[in-house]
Amino acid sequence: MLETFVGRLALDRPGMVASGIMDETGASMARMLDSGAGAVVTKSIGLAPSPGHRNPTFTEVKGGFVNAMGLPNPGIDLFGEEMEIAVRKGKIVGSVFGKDPAEFSELAGRMEDYGACAVELNLSCPHAKGYGMEVGVDPALVKSIVAAAKSSVSVPVWAKLTPNTHILGEIASAVSDAGGDAIVAINTLKAMVISPEFAAPFLSNRFGGLSGPAVRSVGVRAVYDIRSAVDLPIVGVGGISDWRDAAQYIMAGACAFQVGSAIASKGVNVFEAINRDLEDFMRSFGYSSIRDMEGAAHE
Amino acid sequence: MSDFVKILGATRESHDTMTFEFRWDEKASPGQFVMVWVPGMEEVPMSLSRTNRIKSITVKAIGDDTRRLHELRLGDSLRVRGPYGRGFSLKKGVETLAIGGGAGTAAIMPAVKEIGADVIIGARTEADVIMDDLASKYSKNVWISTDDGSRGFRGNAVQLMREKAAEKSYGMVLACGPEVMLRGVLGACSELGLDCQLSMERHMKCGAGLCGCCVIDGQRVCKDGPVFTGEQAARMPEFGSKRRDEAGRLVGAR
Structure with a gap:
């Protein structure tokens, strides 16, 4: 009942681990697959190893978390060892970040070589200079990045988009024009936390990204808008912690969803609970499949 | 959750180690830790050396960040978040x-x-x-x-x-x-x-x-x-x- 398709990629369960959460090592990813996730999206990997930003990189706020990890990662060469462990356990989506189409193309190819079932392009991280959102809000650049990634792999290419723009529809169209296979939305909302006692920003990077329940309604709206703008499969992400949150994204137009922050608030077993409760809801309300529910809130 | 606390006590434990006490109402159990920060340092995890309403961290000066903590004086502010993690499971009556x-x-x-x-x-x-x-x-x-x-x-x-x-x-x-x-x-x-x-x-x-x-x-x-x-x-x-x-x-x- 919960099986779904993101384009041509079949998933037994619709919930995936969002990029950046418990997905930097092979053993962590294997553990999340065991706990009921349909797939795990890796930490975003770049060409070279990077320690990311200095601590403080994370804090709780009302309604969620603000983080500025700054894309820490071991680099694509070393990440092969982690992928080798993880892909034996289930479906792994390789998330990559680059500064230009050539880097994205190279990284996407490497992820496919490692056995990723799809590649997710990080066009949306709000706290890394020269990467993520900084390349992901220019439709022309997005188009060339997606096209470059498409040319180097045969697995599906997903574009993870940022809500920190007023031209989300145009960016989604750019993904579609370039032959992208799916859109993932949303990444975190660019945010800031100030410590009044010290009259100073808390995060070492000053700016970070807001995640958790506070962003869910923004994400649901973004998915609804994207569904109206383009005819591509959508993976919904942002503030999902229970079946009701997941159902909102699906009814806005998503065929699958990702969970991040709730892994901290609800624990690694959050997927089991969502899967069970979503199935109960579908039974009581007469939905026979995820496909049946997809976009139900559109007229 | 995160809070700003004031240093109520600073005790020297040895030539390179100091304990800083603060009042923090958050419930904590033995073995749990907090993330601590003041401007100019990297935020670091520290085990709680007291877990009552008056809590404390005990800091060994081994690098720039821990040396920065050693400069804290009575009345200074410290940002703590947590308490985090699973502490010791304790049973009275077990030797x-x-x-x-x-x-x-x-x-x-x-x-x-x-x-x-x-x-x-x-x-x-x-x-x-x-x-x-x-x-x-x-x-x-x-x-x-x-x-x-x-x-x-x-x-x-x-x-x-x-x-x-x-x-x-x-x-x-x-x-x-x-x-x-x-x-x-x-x-x-x-x-x-x-x-x-x-x-x-x-x-x-x-x-x-x-x-x-x-x-x-x-x-x-x-x-x-x-x-x-x-x-x-x-x-x-x-x-x-x-x-x-x-x-x-x-x-x-x-």
């Missing part, structure tokens, strides 16, 4: 031996206070022994080992533990200290058939179980730990041999 190595001694103090366990404090020299007075307040048996024999038993804490475990039958061993010591405690306990709980350490970022940078073989030190049982530790090939650096690369344990 317990708590072992602290170096600065790790601070992390076992709340457990010693709660159940009055016997204590071994291991240090390099007499000058590095901390909190033995405090331990003696809560416990009848406090033993000290120093590597150079300048105070107490000459040798390491694991060797002393083997002696004490031969004299008395313990139902549980708790330990916090350098990983080589923890590895030794685990080895000795499995040989002697003793249950143990070990408080571990890794580089942390979020502290809250999200980012996954502090994992040992897929187990998050910040959320699944920092205290792991001997059985859990025995299933961790990386424990005592490998750790992840800030970029997530697997490197040799320090």
